[in-house]
Amino acid sequence: MSDDSWTIRVGTLTRVEGEGALNVRLRDGHVETVELNIYEPPRFFEAFLRGRPLEDVPDITARICGICPVAYQMSAVHALEAALEIEITPEIRELRRLLYCGEWIESHTLHMHLLHAPDFHGCASGLELARLFPREVQRGLRLKKIGNRLLEILGGRSVHPINVCVGGFYRSPQPLLLQELIPDLEWGVTAAAEATRWVAGFPFPDFVRDYDLIALTPEAEYPFHARTFASSKGTSFSVAEYEKVLEEHQVPHSTALQARRRENAASCLFGPLARIHLNFEHLHPEARTVAEECGIEWPCRNPFQSIVARGIEVVQAFAEALRIIRAYTLPRQSRIPYEPRAGVGMAATEAPRGTLYHRYEVDEAGRIAQAVIIPPTSQNQQQIEEDLREYLPRLLTLEHAEIADHCERLIRTYDPCISCATHFLKFTLERDDSPHVPPDPSLPPD
Amino acid sequence: MSQKLRLAVFKFASCDGCQLSLLNAEDELLALAEQVEIAHFAEASSLLGAGPFDIALVEGSITTAHDAERIQQVRQSAKTLITIGACATSGGIQALRNWGDHEEFLRIVYPRPEYIESLATSTPISAHVPVDFELQGCPVNTGQLVGILADVLHQRQIRVPNHSVCRTCKLQGVVCVAVARGVPCLGPITQAGCGALCPRFDRGCYGCFGPVVQANAESLTDWLVQREHQSPAVLVPLLRNFNAQAPAFQASGDRLAAGEMNRGDMP
Numbered sequence: 090m091s092d093d094s095w096t097i098r099v100g101t102l103t104r105v106e107g108e109g110a111l112n113v114r115l116r117d118g119h120v121e122t123v124e125l126n127i128y129e130p131p132r133f134f135e136a137f138l139r140g141r142p143l144e145d146v147p148d149i150t151a152r153i154c155g156i157c158p159v160a161y162q163m164s165a166v167h168a169l170e171a172a173l174e175i176e177i178t179p180e181i182r183e184l185r186r187l188l189y190c191g192e193w194i195e196s197h198t199l200h201m202h203l204l205h206a207p208d209f210h211g212c213a214s215g216l217e218l219a220r221l222f223p224r225e226v227q228r229g230l231r232l233k234k235i236g237n238r239l240l241e242i243l244g245g246r247s248v249h250p251i252n253v254c255v256g257g258f259y260r261s262p263q264p265l266l267l268q269e270l271i272p273d274l275e276w277g278v279t280a281a282a283e284a285t286r287w288v289a290g291f292p293f294p295d296f297v298r299d300y301d302l303i304a305l306t307p308e309a310e311y312p313f314h315a316r317t318f319a320s321s322k323g324t325s326f327s328v329a330e331y332e333k334v335l336e337e338h339q340v341p342h343s344t345a346l347q348a349r350r351r352e353n354a355a356s357c358l359f360g361p362l363a364r365i366h367l368n369f370e371h372l373h374p375e376a377r378t379v380a381e382e383c384g385i386e387w388p389c390r391n392p393f394q395s396i397v398a399r400g401i402e403v404v405q406a407f408a409e410a411l412r413i414i415r416a417y418t419l420p421r422q423s424r425i426p427y428e429p430r431a432g433v434g435m436a437a438t439e440a441p442r443g444t445l446y447h448r449y450e451v452d453e454a455g456r457i458a459q460a461v462i463i464p465p466t467s468q469n470q471q472q473i474e475e476d477l478r479e480y481l482p483r484l485l486t487l488e489h490a491e492i493a494d495h496c497e498r499l500i501r502t503y504d505p506c507i508s509c510a511t512h513f514l515k516f517t518l519e520r521d522d523s524p525h526v527p528p529d530p531s532l533p534p535d
Numbered sequence: 536m537s538q539k540l541r542l543a544v545f546k547f548a549s550c551d552g553c554q555l556s557l558l559n560a561e562d563e564l565l566a567l568a569e570q571v572e573i574a575h576f577a578e579a580s581s582l583l584g585a586g587p588f589d590i591a592l593v594e595g596s597i598t599t600a601h602d603a604e605r606i607q608q609v610r611q612s613a614k615t616l617i618t619i620g621a622c623a624t625s626g627g628i629q630a631l632r633n634w635g636d637h638e639e640f641l642r643i644v645y646p647r648p649e650y651i652e653s654l655a656t657s658t659p660i661s662a663h664v665p666v667d668f669e670l671q672g673c674p675v676n677t678g679q680l681v682g683i684l685a686d687v688l689h690q691r692q693i694r695v696p697n698h699s700v701c702r703t704c705k706l707q708g709v710v711c712v713a714v715a716r717g718v719p720c721l722g723p724i725t726q727a728g729c730g731a732l733c734p735r736f737d738r739g740c741y742g743c744f745g746p747v748v749q750a751n752a753e754s755l756t757d758w759l760v761q762r763e764h765q766s767p768a769v770l771v772p773l774l775r776n777f778n779a780q781a782p783a784f785q786a787s788g789d790r791l792a793a794g795e796m797n798r799g800d801m802p
Contacts, residue, residue, distance in 0.1 A: 104581060108546065130548040130598040131653050136640035137631035142772055148741065152628050152777065155552020155674060199558065203579060214580030216568045227565075234561040245732040247559060248552040248674040249743070252736045259738040341650045497581075506551075 104204040104214070104501060111496055112342065113481065123478045125470055125500070127343040138460040143169055143429070143451050144255060150447070150462065151249045154506055156199070159192035159244070160440030160465075162253040164447040167314055169255045172434030172451050175427050180420035181257040182314075183413050187267075188243050188250070189313040189438070190410040194236025194277070195247060196441035197361075197399040197406075200504045201288060202229030205396050208498045209291040225287055228280050232403065235273045239410060242266050257424030267414045274414070277407040282379045285400025289383035293393045296480060296499075300390050300472070301355060302363035305439055311371040311405055312364060314438045319367050320357070321388065328437045331446055337463055348468040356471040359443030360503065361398035362389055373408035376401050392476060392502040399441075399504075429455030440465045442504045466505045473503055540688060543575035543588040545609050547595030547602050548629055548657060552674040553620035554578050554594050559677050567681070570688060586612025590687055593666075596622040596657045598629060603654075603663060610664035615687060618660045619680065621673035625745055625781040628673075630657040633780060659780070668693045673743040673777040676728045696727055699747045700740050703731040712739050717763045719773055724750035724783065745778035752787035760791075767791040 110126040134153055138146060147165045151158035163185060170177060202225070203215030212218040219226035237247040243262050244250025252258050302321035305312035318334075319325045326334045335357070337346040349356055365372070365380065366388035372380060380387060380401045385394055435448035443465030450459040480499055484492045544554050558564065558579060567573075574584035591613030597603050610616055618624050626633070632640055637655035641648035660666055670683060679695050686693045700722040704711065712734050713720040720739035722731070726747040733740045746752065752774070759765040774788035 104577075104579065130602065131641075131644060131651055132548055132598070132627075132629040132657075133632055133635075133640040133644055134628075136643040137628075137635060139643070142769070145772060145776065149628060149776065152550050152552070152673065155550040155555045158550075158552070199555075203558065207581075213582040214573075214576075216565065216573065216580070219565060219568075230561040230564065233559075237559055237561075245736050246674075246729070248555055251732050251738070251741075254738075259733075260736040339645055339647045339650065341647070346645070 104207070109343075109505075111477070111493075111500070113477070113496075115485075118485070120478050120481045123474045123481070124340070124342040125474050125477075127470070135460045135462055138457045141457050143173075143449070143455050143457055146449065146457065146460075147253045147255065148249070148251070153462070153464065155248050156196050156506055157192060157440045157442070157445075158249050159188055159240070159253075160438055160445045161447075161462075162250065163189060163314060163438040164436050164440075164445045164462075165449075166253060166255050167436030167438065168434045168447040168449050169451065170434065171436055172432040172449055173255070173427050173430060174432065175256055175425050177257060177425055178420065178422070181424070183417070184243065184258060184261070184420075185253075186310075186313050187410055187413045187417075188240065188253070190406040190413070191236045191239035191243065191247070193406040193441050194281075194403055194410075195233055195240065196236075196504075197403045198229050198233040198236060198281075198284075200441075201284065201396055201399050201403075202226055202233070204504070205501055206288060206291070208501060209288075225284065228284060232277055232280055232284065235270070235277050236406075238273070239270060242270065254424055256427055257422070259423065261420050261423040264417055264419055267417055271411065271414060274407055274411045278375050278404060278411065281400065281403040281407050282375065285379050285397060285404060286383060288400050289385060289397045291396070293391060295391075296393060297390045298358075298392065298476060298479065300358040300362070301350070302366050302388065302390075303357045303359055303444070304363040304367045305437060305444060306367050307371070309371070311368050311373075311409065312439045314436065318437070318444075321363070321366055328435055328446070331435065331437060332448070332461075335463075335468075337467060343470070346463075346467050347470045348463055349471050356475050357468065358392075358472045359465055359468045360395065361402050361441075362392070362395050363443075364439060365389070365398050365401060372401070373405055373412075375408045376405035379404050392499065395502050395504070402441075429453060435461075440506075442466065442506055443468050464506070466503075469503050469505070473500055473505070539570065539572040540589040541574040541584070541587075542571045542590045542592070542684070543584075543586070543609075543613065544573075544578070544592045545575075545594070545605075546577070547593065547606065547623065547660075548598040549595030549620065549622045549627065551578060551594070553623075553672075553680075554592070556619075556674050556677045556680055557592070560681050563681050567684065571684070588613045589615065590684070591616045593618050593623050593660050594620055596626045596629060596659060597663055598654050598657045599652055600654060601652070606660060606663045615667045616660075616664065617668045617670060617683065617687075617693075618666050619670050619675050621671065621743065621745055621777045622657075623660045624669045624671055625778045625784075626657040626659050628777050628779070630780040631775065632657060634775070657780075670695065671726045671745045671778075672728050673745075676730075679728055697748050698727050699723055699750075700725045700727050700729065700731050700734075700744070703727045703729075704734050707731055707735070709734045712737065713759075713763070719759050719763065719765050719769055721755070721773060723755050724752045739773075741773060741776060742784060743777045745781045746783035750783040752783045753790065756787050756791055767794070 150161040240247040305315040306319040307315035721742035722740040
């Protein structure tokens with residue numbers, strides 16, 4: 090047993106969505122391995138979708154994640170429409186963007202206020218934070234509620250909306266119902282800008298990474314759905330090339346597959362920092378002003394500052410929702426009819442936490458023959474491990490509990506959704522000569 | 536009440552949507568936190584308190600050997616155990632594996648199936664431990680969730696309306712999508728609580744709140760086949776989704792899939 094190797098075992102990572110653990114192994118004072126261990130039980134969506142009617146896919150894949158069901162529904166319908174060669178109308182596309190605005194607002198404000206902000210103020214929860222910052226947390230909850238209200242009007246409900254179908258929507262929303270939201274949305278643009286300035290003043294660790302930032306890059310708008318990706322390393326590729334450029338591979342320590350660049354196994358970062366960098370010029374003026382005046386230089390490569398990027402995207406989502414609703418009139422058709430046919434289609438959309446890719450093969454009877462789903466947390470998982478590896482050396486002089494705490498905070502900055510790919514992160518830090526301690530997931534403490 | 540009730544939230548195989556429904560009670564959340572001690576709620580707080588708990592809300596189904604042990608400990612730690620949502624109450628969408636080949640499912644999803652620990656079945660919490668109340672829905676209704684917490688808080692009997700979606704439609708004056716347009720709809724056999732959302736949005740109910748008590752699924756499916764000329768190819772997947780394993784839905788779906796139904800004996 091050498092003196093410079095040691096073991097830490099800490100509890101549960103919290104304030105993330107899903108269940109996972111972190112295992113760190115040290116040798117001679119160096120970080121040897123960092124394993125983000127996702128033990129969220131597998132649910133086999135890609136398997137049981139086979140043979141189902143393609144119409145079931147948006148409702149079923151929504152159940153992969155209760156926080157971002159709209160993302161699953163949107164990637165699903167766009168991919169299936171590509172397989173069936175359905176062209177949707179501009180009106181349907183606008184309503185889909187509006188639905189996505191609701192989800193970004195709901196998911197980002199939840200993460201900013203209840204999950205992430207507590208880290209910067211030594212609080213265990215958003216409820217505890219509310220005692221220190223009652224006005225700010227109340228404001229966050231009101232913003233979140235407006236996002237949920239938008240989802241309810243357009244989707245029927247905020248968790249697992251019921252109005253999305255292949256070809257469009259089951260029913261177009263009544264203009265009056267949406268227009269009634271305008272005063273709240275106008276308040277939201279201003280309040281979200283205030284919230285962003287509030288979080289921009291938090292104390293951020295000085296930690297800058299050379300990320301390969303990847304996001305969808307539409308020609309003339311901030312991305313929800315597009316057919317082209319761009320990377321901060323200067324490359325671009327189409328959604329049809331996605332699986333050629335990126336691959337999913339399996340590691341023994343995780344029930345989530347990890348995505349990486351096929352050519353060199355390099356990690357990439359998806360999500361708000363990537364989207365803002367690659368689509369800055371498409372931000373609404375209100376969002377752009379906040380981005381320019383919040384004291385952060387773009388591109389931002391400090392993962393801790395992703396909370397500010399989320400705030401900017403909340404401003405963006407409110408402004409975009411206002412634009413769409415102000416122009417909205419009841420469309421002639423809520424959905425495009427189609428006949429089943431055999432085909433393959435793929436699509437990617439921007440879930441709040443990063444890009445979500447779906448590919449489906451359908452048969453001539455309209456049944457799913459094959460489904461491939463690559464969720465955002467899979468995309469970011471390898472990057473999270475690499476960031477931890479880079480971040481850990483500066484922590485090693487701290488107490489064990491503090492090291493775990495700092496690692497959890499770094500993981501939380503990605504807003505990982507481990508149900509899509511975790512909740513409990515158990516943290517073990519292992520020295521080279523100690524037996525590997527397997528994670529003991531989520532036992533209730535006794 | 537001198538001491539606050541201690542609330543815990545536990546997750547098993549699920550999507551997090553039902554616990555999110557609690558965080559979605561934006562108007563009630565801070566008030567609720569005044570009334571109860573949120574002692575263990577990993578999605579919302581880093582302070583993971585130890586039991587015993589007065590109320591445990593359980594989301595998700597049992598799909599691993601480890602979780603089958605963990606639910607026993609949750610039960611022992613909780614005075615009142617309430618399941619929230621379709622996964623915890625009927626096994627959820629992941630119970631579709633019960634009709635498939637688990638080994639094949641592993642191979643379809645994972646290049647190295649040997650790394651994965653998973654049971655061949657997804658089972659509801661009640662298959663493992665006694666449950667005090669089951670709140671149905673995929674996802675649960677936030678108002679009902681806050682309501683049952685208030686019931687426990689005020690020591691009332693927990694109750695939610697136990698009528699069908701069909702009746703909600705009638706109460707709301709929604710035109711019947713099944714009768715008027717021949718759309719297959721599970722409203723007559725599905726537990727209310729969603730506010731008849733799907734019929735209000737011009738689509739048939741797909742049963743995400745699970746079967747209502749005394750659901751006569753056989754009669755409904757016979758009617759849909761004989762009178763509306765719906766095929767089992769449409770109705771079996773409709774019954775086999777988020778509550779596929781709930782007994783009423785399962786029996787009816789299996790009967791249709793096996794081609795057993797009463798043909799032609801309807802007026």
